[in-house]
Amino acid sequence: MVAPSSPVQPALRVRVPAGTTAGAALREGGVPTSGPAAVVVARDAQGVLRDLSWVPDRDTEVEAVAANSPDGRSVIRHSCAHVLAQAVQQHFPGTKLGIGPPVTDGFYYDFDVERPFTPEDLADLEKAMRKIIKSGQRFSRRVLGSVSEAKRELADEPYKLELIDIKGPGSNAGLNPDEVMEVGAGELTMYDNVHPHTGDIIWSDLCRGPHVPTTRHIPAFRLMRTAAAYWRGNEQNSQLQRIYGTAWESTEALERHLELLADAQRRDHRRLGAELDLFSFPDEIGSGLPVFHPRGGTVRRVMEDYSRRRHEEAGYEFVNSPHITKAQLFEMSGHLDWYADSMFPPMHLDEELAQDGTVRKPGQDYYLKPMNCPFHNLIYRSRGRSYRELPLRLFEFGSVYRYEKSGVVHGLTRARGFTQDDAHIYCTPDQLQGEIRSLLTFVLDLLRDFGLDDFYLELSTRNDEKYVGSDEQWEQATDALRQAAEASGLELVLDPGGAAFYAPKISVQAKDALGRTWQLSTIQVDLQEPELFELEYTASDGSRQRPYMIHRALFGSIERFFGILTEHYAGAFPAWLAPVQVVGIPIADEHIEHLQQVAKALRARGIRVEVDTSDERMQKKIRTHTTQKVPFLLLAGNKDVEAGAVSFRFRDGSQVNGVAVEDAVSAITGWVARRENRSPSAAELPIGES
RNA sequence: GCCGGCGUAGCUCAACUGGCAGAGCAACCGCCUUGUAAGCGGUAGGUUCGGGGUUCGAGUCCCCGCGUCGGCUCCA
The missing domain is CATH 3.40.50.800 (Anticodon-binding domain)
Structure with missing residues (x-):
């Protein structure tokens, strides 16, 4: 989701004399103090965001941070999260606080509460929050003298205590600073919500800040939904109740955001799939297993036909492989070691029992295939290969089945059965770089043909907890991908630890008509599987060599790409793809x-x-x-x-x-x-x- | 897998605290013969997701399962 565009004002910088608040100096300098561009916090000379009440101890320069800037919105959202927490603790006494950071387009706050929140609770909490906002409480920063002082004050907040402990002296080990706003570097601070007239402290929270000056500087917000979330994102930890909200610099900006969400809902491929008679998910078949109706089938066929033609032109050869296989194949490839949990459980076949019930013949496990590569490897090694055949590019629309956890299945974009436009390229070490580069061009061209043209690349590198192979192999494969990615001229984002166990990958991320990004194509350089399958070719000098192997899926999955295109075009497919033209x-x-x-x-x-x-x-x-x-x-x-x-x-x-x-x-x-x-x-x- | 919401006709949704399951659209049958986003009338359509329980009585309350939605975790 993108933030609605807002005019970017040149940042205003003013000099703050020692002993004066940043806010006073900025007001003096003539920055707006109300409206969408109102100053909410200041950025100091080191780039650190400061409360407007911050008083530098020597003369310095600060920059105004406007409500309608990305940082300004984050501050408003974070302050709004505090207001939410205050409302929750008033409404549900005894509730323990988790964390409450700003996130893309909004904020959340996690609570340990007696019972989960209901939609009615949200309505009540919104009302309570409006009241708090209207009362104009001041956000007041207070530095805690020591860790023990902090612990004394937060004795009733076990999660905050844990954060203080994890923080340790001078480190934030294990904490994501974007998410955990509670503790900053150096010192521990509390933010008190102070009554504007009496000066009484109404509510406090451990927080590194900064915040808007008063609750009145939260111009527009909405509570969106409730959800459960594991404490510190770990499945082993207790589940907290999370409330998501959004907050903006103006009612108009909030409305624009809500309208964008409504538009996304209208474009939802699951909804359009039914309205346009494209596909469905009959309960009788099972979760995540779609059927395509004639109209959806037509679109899909046109997509596939076009893709086939392009692949043929690009020197691919077409292969086919079965949907199930004996366990042996996935033992060889390593998949059963790593991914058995997300494979459909085996069918145990051909077992024979003797009269007395004992096993006479042990039988075999057969699995639905979650990937196509092992099959292609078998095709490769079905006979001797010469260097003259390389690069050998094997392509298949291969249907795979993955036992996705029940909570993650989502329309066509996360299904349990889907068809990959999968190819495996076997090449010599010399060919690797050129092959990746031309592959990247091929991929991007094809995506552009379908109307997607805003891309960036992501390089996923080794997960040190979960990999096979040697350091040298990983380095080599990663370098090959990095070089090709850099040569493409596209923006390259790093995803450390994001690789699969057998190979690093480049993924192509595409933005759709609403500005949402989707991971589409992936390209992986795999040096493991050729070894596991003992793939070889005969080089020109007669020696046996091991080929390199590239995995690549272009649409990723036909179903998923179909869903993305449906949302991108809001169901109004380009004429060449339209089921009825x-x-x-x-x-x-x-x-x-x-x-x-x-x-x-x-x-x-x-x-x-x-x-x-x-x-x-x-x-x-x-x-x-x-x-x-x-x-x-x-x-x-x-x-x-x-x-x-x-x-x-x-x-x-x-x-x-x-x-x-x-x-x-x-x-x-x-x-x-x-x-x-x-x-x-x-x-x-x-x-x-x- | 975990937490919560939801599941009524093909679709979208009604049915007050437990008291005779209903509407619009779609489908079907007629009438109308039309110039740029809904002509009119009629017919049919239901084991209220499935199973169990509480009750004189369950769409409504309870339990189990399935599906689905939103998150969390996961996504080779």
């Missing part, structure tokens, strides 16, 4: 015949076209097929029939009337053949040009 709508029955002729001409040129001959009125048909997101509607009435023409109506409501049939046909076929990803409209379609 053209619908003919007669004004009256007597115009059906004319449209049938047009449809015939289109169909002859490979266009997916239907004529709506139902009893409905023309207006209703337009509505129906517009909501079905058909890119081209062709209407015909008396005028059109007499002129040998049709009238275009597009998804956006624009129209071009009285187009000669021949021109209409070539305009549509041209648009589809060019694989235009834009939605056709009167302004976009070059009618009459061929």
Whole structure:
């Protein structure tokens, strides 16, 4: 999710004389103190964010941090989290506090509470928070003298005590500083919420700050949802109740954010899948196992056909492998050692028992395959290989099954059965670098063809707890990927420890129409499996050599990519992918015949076209097929029939009337053949040009 | 897997504290013959996710299972 754009003001810097508050100096300097650009905190000369009440002990310069800046929003959100915690402890006495940091687009706070929160609780808490905000409590920073003093004050807050302990002298070992706002480097501080008139301390929390000056500087917020979360993110720890909220510099910004969420909901592929009759998840089949309906099947087939063609052109060879295998294969590949938990449990076959019930013949375990690579390795080693054959690129639309935990299954993007556009490239060490580079180009080109064009790369390196192979191998493989990634010129983000047990990887992250990023293609250099499978080729000098192996999936999974595209286009697929590309709508029955002729001409040129001959009125048909997101509607009435023409109506409501049939046909076929990803409209379609 | 919410017709949703399961859309059958986002009328459609329990009586309350949604953890 991206923050709604806001005008970026040049940061205002002012000089703060010793003994003066940063806030006073900034006010003096004329920075806005109300509205969306109001100053909420100051950035000191070292770049550290400070409360406006901060008083430097010598003259210094500070910069105003506005409410509508990324840092400003984080501070507002963090302060809002404090208000939430105060409201919770008022409403539910005895509740223990976890942590409450700002996160992307909002904040959360974790609580150890008697019973989980209900939706009604959220409504009550929001009300209580509004009251607190309106009362204008001051956020007041107080430095604690010592660890023991802190522990005395926080004796009733076991989680905070734990944080103080973990912090230890001068280190934040094991804590993510972005998440744990409670303790900072150097000193322990409390933030007191102080009554604006009486000066009484109403509520306090261990916190490194900074905060907005008063609760009134939280202009707009909303509590979003409740959830459970493990303390310090560890499954072994107790589960706390988390409340998520969002907060913004203005009501308008909040509204924009909520609208964005609503848009995402409207684009949800699970919803569109049902509305557009693309696919479903029948309960009878099981969680995470989709069926594709004819319309979804068409889109999918077009995606696959196009991908096949591109792969063929790029020198791939097509292979096939079965969905199940004896355990032996995944023992050899190491998958059973590492990933047995996320594989479907084995089918035990061919066991024979004697009369007395003892095992006469032990039988075999068969597994559904979670990956295709071991099969491709077997194809590789089915005969002797020569260096002349390399690089050998084996491609398969391979269906795999993974036993995803029940809580993580999510539509098409996280399914238990899905089809990878999987390939394994076997090459010589000399070919590795060139192969990765051309692969990266190939991948990005193909993604662009589907209308995704905003990318960055992520390099996932070895997880030191979970890997096989030698340091040298990992270094070599990682370097090869890094070099290729750097050569691509795309932004490269590091993901330390994110690799699979057998290989480092580059993943292509793509942004969709709403600015959300999705991990799509992955490229992995694997030096382990060729060894495990004892893969070899004969080099030009007659020696036996071990090939390098590259794993790559481009869409990742067809189903997942389908889901992402559905959301990216909000169901309005580009015409070349649309399940139904053209619908003919007669004004009256007597115009059906004319449209049938047009449809015939289109169909002859490979266009997916239907004529709506139902009893409905023309207006209703337009509505129906517009909501079905058909890119081209062709209407015909008396005028059109007499002129040998049709009238275009597009998804956006624009129209071009009285187009000669021949021109209409070539305009549509041209648009589809060019694989235009834009939605056709009167302004976009070059009618009459061929 | 864990915590919480939800599950009523193909879809979206009603049914006050337990008291005769209902509407719109879709489907089907008619009428209307139409120029750019819903013409009119009718018919049919249900073991209220499944199983067990409490009760004179359960869509509603309790237990178990399945599915789903939001998180956490996970994601080769």
